[in-house]
Amino acid sequence: MIDVLAEIKGPAIDWAGLSPLGAPMIGGLVVLVAGLAPGRAVQRHLMPLLTLVALAAGIGAVAWQWQTGDAGTLVAGALTNDTLALGIATLVFVAGIATVFLSWRDRLIDSAGGGEYYSLLLFSIAGMVMLAGAENLITLFLGLELLSIPLYVLCAARVREERSLEAGLKYLVIGSVGSATLLYGLAFVYGATGSTDFGTIATAVSKEIGVGDPLLLVGIAFIVTGFAFKASVAPFHQWTPDVYQGAPTPVTAFMAVATKAAAFAIFLRFFFEPLGSAQANWAPALAALATITILVGNFGALGQRSVKRLLAWSGVAQAGYLLAGVVVGTELGLQATVFYLAVYLVMNITAFAVVIARERVDERGDDIDALEGLGRSTPWLAWPMTIAMLALAGFPATAGFIGKFYLIDAAVQGDYAWLGVVIVVGSIISLAYYLRVIATMWLGSVNVELPSATPRRAARVAGWSPEADARAQPEVAFIAILAAAATVFLGIYPNPLFDAAREVGSSLAHLF
Amino acid sequence: LTIHLSIVVFLPLAAGLVGAFLPGRLARWVVLAGSLAVLAYWIAMLVDFPSGGEGLHYVTNDKWIDELGISYALGVDGLNLFLIGLTAVLSVAAVLAACFREWDRPRLFYFHLALAQTAVLGAFMAQDLALFVVFFDLMLVPFYFLIGAWGEYRRVYATTKVVIYTLAGSLLMLAGAIALGVLSGTESGQGVSFLFSDLVQRTLPEGTQSWIFWLFALAFLVKMPAFPFHGWMPDGYRAAPIPVLILFSGVLSKVGAYGFLRIVLPTMPDASVHFQEVMIVIAVVSILYGSILAFTQDNARLVVGYSSIAQLGFITLGIFALDDKGAQGAVMQMVTHGIVVAPLFLIIYLLAQRAQGSELLSDMGGMAVRAPVLAALFLIVTLATLAMPGSANFVGELFVLFGAFDQKFAYGVVASLGVVLAAVYMIRMYQRTMHNPPGPKVESREMGVRDALVLVPLVAVVIGLGVYPQLVLDRTEKATTGQLDPVQEVAQR
Numbered sequence A: 001m002i003d004v005l006a007e008i009k010g011p012a013i014d015w016a017g018l019s020p021l022g023a024p025m026i027g028g029l030v031v032l033v034a035g036l037a038p039g040r041a042v043q044r045h046l047m048p049l050l051t052l053v054a055l056a057a058g059i060g061a062v063a064w065q066w067q068t069g070d071a072g073t074l075v076a077g078a079l080t081n082d083t084l085a086l087g088i089a090t091l092v093f094v095a096g097i098a099t100v101f102l103s104w105r106d107r108l109i110d111s112a113g114g115g116e117y118y119s120l121l122l123f124s125i126a127g128m129v130m131l132a133g134a135e136n137l138i139t140l141f142l143g144l145e146l147l148s149i150p151l152y153v154l155c156a157a158r159v160r161e162e163r164s165l166e167a168g169l170k171y172l173v174i175g176s177v178g179s180a181t182l183l184y185g186l187a188f189v190y191g192a193t194g195s196t197d198f199g200t201i202a203t204a205v206s207k208e209i210g211v212g213d214p215l216l217l218v219g220i221a222f223i224v225t226g227f228a229f230k231a232s233v234a235p236f237h238q239w240t241p242d243v244y245q246g247a248p249t250p251v252t253a254f255m256a257v258a259t260k261a262a263a264f265a266i267f268l269r270f271f272f273e274p275l276g277s278a279q280a281n282w283a284p285a286l287a288a289l290a291t292i293t294i295l296v297g298n299f300g301a302l303g304q305r306s307v308k309r310l311l312a313w314s315g316v317a318q319a320g321y322l323l324a325g326v327v328v329g330t331e332l333g334l335q336a337t338v339f340y341l342a343v344y345l346v347m348n349i350t351a352f353a354v355v356i357a358r359e360r361v362d363e364r365g366d367d368i369d370a371l372e373g374l375g376r377s378t379p380w381l382a383w384p385m386t387i388a389m390l391a392l393a394g395f396p397a398t399a400g401f402i403g404k405f406y407l408i409d410a411a412v413q414g415d416y417a418w419l420g421v422v423i424v425v426g427s428i429i430s431l432a433y434y435l436r437v438i439a440t441m442w443l444g445s446v447n448v449e450l451p452s453a454t455p456r457r458a459a460r461v462a463g464w465s466p467e468a469d470a471r472a473q474p475e476v477a478f479i480a481i482l483a484a485a486a487t488v489f490l491g492i493y494p495n496p497l498f499d500a501a502r503e504v505g506s507s508l509a510h511l512f
Numbered sequence B: 001l002t003i004h005l006s007i008v009v010f011l012p013l014a015a016g017l018v019g020a021f022l023p024g025r026l027a028r029w030v031v032l033a034g035s036l037a038v039l040a041y042w043i044a045m046l047v048d049f050p051s052g053g054e055g056l057h058y059v060t061n062d063k064w065i066d067e068l069g070i071s072y073a074l075g076v077d078g079l080n081l082f083l084i085g086l087t088a089v090l091s092v093a094a095v096l097a098a099c100f101r102e103w104d105r106p107r108l109f110y111f112h113l114a115l116a117q118t119a120v121l122g123a124f125m126a127q128d129l130a131l132f133v134v135f136f137d138l139m140l141v142p143f144y145f146l147i148g149a150w151g152e153y154r155r156v157y158a159t160t161k162v163v164i165y166t167l168a169g170s171l172l173m174l175a176g177a178i179a180l181g182v183l184s185g186t187e188s189g190q191g192v193s194f195l196f197s198d199l200v201q202r203t204l205p206e207g208t209q210s211w212i213f214w215l216f217a218l219a220f221l222v223k224m225p226a227f228p229f230h231g232w233m234p235d236g237y238r239a240a241p242i243p244v245l246i247l248f249s250g251v252l253s254k255v256g257a258y259g260f261l262r263i264v265l266p267t268m269p270d271a272s273v274h275f276q277e278v279m280i281v282i283a284v285v286s287i288l289y290g291s292i293l294a295f296t297q298d299n300a301r302l303v304v305g306y307s308s309i310a311q312l313g314f315i316t317l318g319i320f321a322l323d324d325k326g327a328q329g330a331v332m333q334m335v336t337h338g339i340v341v342a343p344l345f346l347i348i349y350l351l352a353q354r355a356q357g358s359e360l361l362s363d364m365g366g367m368a369v370r371a372p373v374l375a376a377l378f379l380i381v382t383l384a385t386l387a388m389p390g391s392a393n394f395v396g397e398l399f400v401l402f403g404a405f406d407q408k409f410a411y412g413v414v415a416s417l418g419v420v421l422a423a424v425y426m427i428r429m430y431q432r433t434m435h436n437p438p439g440p441k442v443e444s445r446e447m448g449v450r451d452a453l454v455l456v457p458l459v460a461v462v463i464g465l466g467v468y469p470q471l472v473l474d475r476t477e478k479a480t481t482g483q484l485d486p487v488q489e490v491a492q493r
Helices: A002-007 A015-034 A040-068 A083-103 A107-112 A114-132 A137-156 A162-192 A196-208 A214-231 A241-244 A249-272 A276-301 A307-328 A331-361 A379-393 A399-413 A418-441 A464-470 A474-491 A495-506 B005-020 B025-050 B080-101 B107-127 B130-138 B140-150 B154-187 B196-201 B204-221 B232-237 B242-267 B269-274 B276-296 B300-320 B326-353 B372-385 B391-405 B407-433 B449-467 B470-492
Strands: B057-065 B070-076
Touching: A002 B204, A015 A083, A015 A114, A040 A083, A040 A107, A040 A114, A083 A114, A083 A249, A083 A474, A083 A495, A107 A114, A107 A276, A107 B057, A107 B391, A114 A137, A114 A249, A114 B070, A114 B269, A137 A162, A162 A196, A162 A214, A162 B269, A196 A418, A214 A249, A214 A276, A249 A276, A249 A331, A249 B154, A276 B372, A307 A331, A307 A399, A307 A418, A331 A399, A331 A474, A331 B407, A379 A399, A379 A418, A379 A474, A399 A418, A399 A474, A399 B130, A399 B154, A418 B140, A418 B269, A464 B204, A464 B300, A495 B025, A495 B449, B005 B057, B005 B070, B025 B070, B025 B080, B025 B107, B025 B232, B070 B107, B070 B130, B080 B107, B080 B242, B080 B326, B080 B449, B080 B470, B107 B140, B107 B242, B130 B140, B130 B154, B130 B242, B140 B154, B140 B242, B154 B196, B154 B204, B154 B232, B196 B242, B204 B242, B204 B269, B232 B242, B232 B300, B242 B269, B242 B300, B242 B326, B242 B407, B242 B470, B269 B276, B269 B470, B276 B300, B276 B407, B300 B391, B300 B407, B326 B372, B326 B391, B326 B470, B372 B391, B372 B407, B372 B449, B391 B407, B391 B449, B449 B470
Parallel strands: none
Antiparallel strands: B057 B070
């Protein structure tokens, strides 16, 4: 018996290559155990610090792997650490760091417990990193579940609030349906191609069975549905507004940017790698999905009062824009999508940070009225929000403009010029709600042309109190301002991000 | 003489930023200094600019976003020289007019005013299509705030309407611009470029041109505005504060017309010839519609607003006559319309002050009695607006009509009606305000020194251009007719 075991050789594991995944995993375990220590200070300050260390280590590991540059297969080809995986991992880590700052002194830590909250966050991040590097149907599913299950819990982290619980439950039910559908689809694909490995599937699709195989087609359709649930692509987006609104806002911010990045990473990899040869077959279907998503998202956002719901619908619309980069199936499309994911991250972090800052001091919470007169009372929050909204709408001198430009450019070059026009039409509709947010902040109640000297300082908005002001924590404003500055900087000097996007694009260059 | 156009473009913005960190009282003077510096720079440019000179001058051309083929390219030629000058002059007038009033949150106000100048100057100087689009869209941001936060009648509604209308146009243009750059790059096999000089060389097949043409045309027609796309104009004009309106009406509308000459005609000549008739119909309808509505308005601002639609109709007619004279007339008309519209709005503001804030013609009347100087200035501007012989506007309209008669006789005849109607509505406005029995609310008085400080130089420019229109014509001729070469080649085929 012992002899037989000795014969079995475990797969070669490249531990160095796994380090970007290891950092959040080990960090999560450490935080979970350390979180058992008693004391408020431990829960409130030590836990986020440890989390930051883990995330910083993750970024360090990414930088190290990026430098060494030997993109190879890890764990017997189940995972990869190519630049696409590393690039998405960077985005997820950055989103994680922002989330740590945004939840640092949030009330939700008191109810959820620092250890549990931050370790769940780290595990979810680990899931995203794994998903971004999946080279195999099994790791794909593992990654997806590892990112989803902690998120279900995080959504319900405000255990005493009905809304938060409702959001968690809703996300759990709908997410599970999505996962089940996906798993079903994976089984079909395995059945059709006889392999779980992306590379082998790719050969099977291009040579042996062809794309016309009904089993394969059904499988792909189910898989698309599963991805679409995660990326909130219409018509599988219905959970998005409710969950975004109900979840604690730092969690919403994290979900909005990080989940989207991971979901699009696998969208890109799955359609480019195993199904790349069949682009002509799946592109029209995805283009139709993109169109529906852009229209549904933008129209859905029009009547929203809650800024979180508004951002949820806008996130749906943005997912549609991002899909355009997948549709074309070119290296340029890949680069544009990754570029836009980075841009999307800074724009949304800015917006959510401002929502958090307002929600903590204003009893109206995330209602759009809570932003009224913000330009006068707290310009250091109003400016970032304005920049975020202008960027999301695609105004020039912000990163949003360059991102959209890149996506339309990719669409036109990939013979999908009409999809470029759809993106533009979507942006036109989106103006109506993005501008409403700006109008509420700046144009709310201004007295025009005062006859006498202007009062030096306007009265504070309702609900303001010294205690509330103390709760408007500086780290939140810092994140908002930093992300807004990044949005403007990347709008004027985007070249570093372009270089990164190009390197990410090179990861799948052998496919084009 | 080395002139760095980047400095000219970004000087106002820099002044606005500096002003934003200074006390409110200082902000205005800093921004004013910035505008004056731009004006001084432009005068230096004008002196330096060779009369009858060809080609681009003071060119800046750097790679901006290599990955997308976007360059940071600025340049001045005969076509945009005077539009830059118009911007410089009206900016000084607008900022000066604003300085004499108190504004809520002054630093923010002057910052947006400065940002608007930078965006407009950038749009006029850009020699790269993507850069043009950037500045073209950027223009809307300051005006959104300027109208929305400091506006008057239904300001938030108005500013939202203005921005959605115009940005809908410019986003469509964004798609068109990318398509133009990318498709022409692939077609020619030389890689993507958005430089005008490259785009002119690489024309697309006619089928592709025709849909891109409309993406651009919509953006520019909305911006001008032309007849079926002017829905935002009445609201926007009534809401905008006067100093903002000077820039808004005087300069922004010209960017649209300029876009046709700079971009549409040279890069899409086949489509321009193909759709010439449609565009001329739009132009002529705008002339008649604007003139008739100007005649029926009671609100003085809207009289000028609708007259602008008519004037911009003339400009469109001149451009799409696809004729050398017509285009020259159009450029002339762009400059002169901007330069008369500014004093008109300032005068309306002064008149409203004398009619207890009412801008309705029915509330005014008899104001000339106690204010002879104001009346005289108003008369000069009125006569210039209705294109009296001896005014530069006359030269512009004449050239436009020459072009129209040469190319499309019937439309030329109909358009000439517009000249007659202009006389009717302008004289009606002058009579209703300055003559007639005084209205019940009217308290006539002469204008003050501060008002004169803004108004008199503008009127002097109006007179100056009337006396010596060759200043403009000589320098614009070569560049303007050059823009038509591709179209005329197509038309001869």
